[in-house]
Amino acid sequence: MRVIVHTGKGGVGKTSISAATALRCAEMGYKTIVISTDTAHSLADSLETKIGPEPVEIYPNLWAQEVDARYSMDKYWGRFQQYMVALFSRSGVEEIVAEEVTILPGLEEGAHLLWINKYFEDGDFDVLIVDAAPTAETLRLLSLPDVTRWWLMKVIAITRGLGKVLRPIGRMLGRADKNTTPDDEAWEQVKNLFDTLDKVRDLMTNPEISSIRLVVNPEKMVIKETQRTYTYLNLYGYATDSIICNRIIPDEVTDPYFAMWKDKQQENIAFISEAFGGLPLRKASLFGGEITGFDKLRLLADELYGDSDPSQLMFTGKTHTIEKCEEDGNYQLKVPLPFVDKSDMDLYRSRDELTLRVGPYRRNIVLPYALWDLEIADAKFEESTLCIRFAKPERDTATS
Numbered sequence: 171m172r173v174i175v176h177t178g179k180g181g182v183g184k185t186s187i188s189a190a191t192a193l194r195c196a197e198m199g200y201k202t203i204v205i206s207t208d209t210a211h212s213l214a215d216s217l218e219t220k221i222g223p224e225p226v227e228i229y230p231n232l233w234a235q236e237v238d239a240r241y242s243m244d245k246y247w248g249r250f251q252q253y254m255v256a257l258f259s260r261s262g263v264e265e266i267v268a269e270e271v272t273i274l275p276g277l278e279e280g281a282h283l284l285w286i287n288k289y290f291e292d293g294d295f296d297v298l299i300v301d302a303a304p305t306a307e308t309l310r311l312l313s314l315p316d317v318t319r320w321w322l323m324k325v326i327a328i329t330r331g332l333g334k335v336l337r338p339i340g341r342m343l344g345r346a347d348k349n350t351t352p353d354d355e356a357w358e359q360v361k362n363l364f365d366t367l368d369k370v371r372d373l374m375t376n377p378e379i380s381s382i383r384l385v386v387n388p389e390k391m392v393i394k395e396t397q398r399t400y401t402y403l404n405l406y407g408y409a410t411d412s413i414i415c416n417r418i419i420p421d422e423v424t425d426p427y428f429a430m431w432k433d434k435q436q437e438n439i440a441f442i443s444e445a446f447g448g449l450p451l452r453k454a455s456l457f458g459g460e461i462t463g464f465d466k467l468r469l470l471a472d473e474l475y476g477d478s479d480p481s482q483l484m485f486t487g488k489t490h491t492i493e494k495c496e497e498d499g500n501y502q503l504k505v506p507l508p509f510v511d512k513s514d515m516d517l518y519r520s521r522d523e524l525t526l527r528v529g530p531y532r533r534n535i536v537l538p539y540a541l542w543d544l545e546i547a548d549a550k551f552e553e554s555t556l557c558i559r560f561a562k563p564e565r566d567t568a569t570s
Contacts, residue, residue: 177302178385183416186461188301189216194471196232200296203233207282208303211236283370377409388435397536411485417456447489503558512551
């Protein structure tokens with residue numbers, strides 16, 4: 171199964187692009203499901219079809235689903251939550267408050283991860299399209315297993331029966347203990363949840379299966395946020411295979427009112443090529459009305475993909491990687507630059523950005539927070555790759 175995730179800043183058109191991509195895949199003969207993970211669902215509106223928290227077939231080869239956080243929590247977390255609510259209630263906490271307190275942090279954003287695992291393991295679909303939440307929520311998913319482990323240890327520590335409860339937690343985290351609890355079914359659900367989250371992380375970081383596609387509008391603020399997203403996706407090993415630039419004013423619009431806007435859009439489209447290196451760029455025009463219903467979605471798919479297959483991998487490799495050196499704890503940025511002469515290369519650095527000039531072209535890379543206060547220790551060009559090492563300033567090193 172191919173998994174394709176569309177993410178980007180809120181309001182850039184992820185839902186329309188997800189729906190159009192799913193429709194095109196279905197009409198090419200792939201058994202396809204499109205799911206929305208944004209809490210402000212609009213997938214049903216885009217498809218002009220009623221859908222719900224379980225998948226619904228809406229067209230030959232096409233299923234759709236709007237993931238409901240509460241429904242998913244009951245499905246995957248309900249037994250353990252009931253157990254925790256009972257513990258809190260016996261401690262004098264009102265049941266309605268206890269129910270809210272025992273909601274797993276991040277599960278509202280991460281509920282779709284559990285569905286992705288289900289569809290992958292069941293093997294019922296050829297293509298899964300994910301209309302993801304805005305970028306900030308998508309990035310929070312990367313640390314979900316670690317956050318939930320911390321939460322479990324903290325919350326359970328204040329409940330009754332501390333010893334009995336912490337022993338199965340220890341087993342879940344890999345610590346040997348032969349003791350059991352009165353509610354083995356609840357703890358088994360917790361273990362299964364962690365196992366599922368770990369499996370989904372492996373699945374989503376496998377470039378042969380999963381691809382992230384970043385949706386942008388030709389606006390500088392949107393592009394900058396998308397750059398940060400791309401950098402962090404690289405940092406965590408998530409493969410991005412294309413950039414989709416949506417809502418470009420078409421050439422046939424000649425009204426002078428739009429002239430300056432069109433010029434600025436073209437300038438920003440050129441900047442996208444600088445910012446994302448060799449990633450393929452697909453473009454879609456600003457339509458004259460809302461993109462809803464199958465006919466409009468087909469037109470959008472035609473602009474984006476032409477006669478090509480949107481389910482296929484569009485890019486292999488990475489335009490840059492950031493790695494932490496185990497020996498000294500410093501970081502190294504690697505940028506593949508085949509067929510480049512190092513004498514024709516310049517490097518500029520601000521606190522949170524790196525600008526690389528090669529001949530007449532520029533590449534702008536947004537740096538993750540961990541590198542902001544580090545200095546460039548050295549930069550080498552080896553085997554067609556620029557390697558830049560970041561380290562603590564010498565005064566900090568001397569002080570520590």
